[in-house]
Amino acid sequence: MSVHDELTSVQRCLEDLFRSIGRLEQQLGGSGLEMRRVRTDADHLRDSVALLRQAAASPAAPSRPDLVTISDAPYDLSLWTDTDDEGLGARDRRAP
Numbered sequence: 024m025s026v027h028d029e030l031t032s033v034q035r036c037l038e039d040l041f042r043s044i045g046r047l048e049q050q051l052g053g054s055g056l057e058m059r060r061v062r063t064d065a066d067h068l069r070d071s072v073a074l075l076r077q078a079a080a081s082p083a084a085p086s087r088p089d090l091v092t093i094s095d096a097p098y099d100l101s102l103w104t105d106t107d108d109e110g111l112g113a114r115d116r117r118a119p
Contacts, residue, residue, distance in 0.1 A: 026079050033072055040065055 024032070044065055048058055 030072070030076050030079060034076075037065075037069055037072060041069075 044061060048062070051058060053059070053062070
């Protein structure tokens with residue numbers, strides 16, 4: 024089976040589960056802690072299947088970004104002249 028077929032099958036099973044939970048709530052009452060937990064777990068399962076469906080529908084993202092090569096050559100020292108040392112202020116000034 025394809026992924027789409029499997030997800031459709033899971034969706035049908037979830038619908039059956041929700042119908043069964045609804046019948047149980049009518050018979051047992053929906054105010055008990057156990058029933059609320061079952062309902063909450065089923066809601067989480069529905070949300071998870073919806074996320075799976077979205078992930079299966081979207082095209083696959085690239086596995087990793089393009090690599091950038093960094094040269095081993097030394098930096099040009101003129102890049103560092105006439106600059107302030109961060110956090111220390113300018114060379115010819117004193118801190119307050």
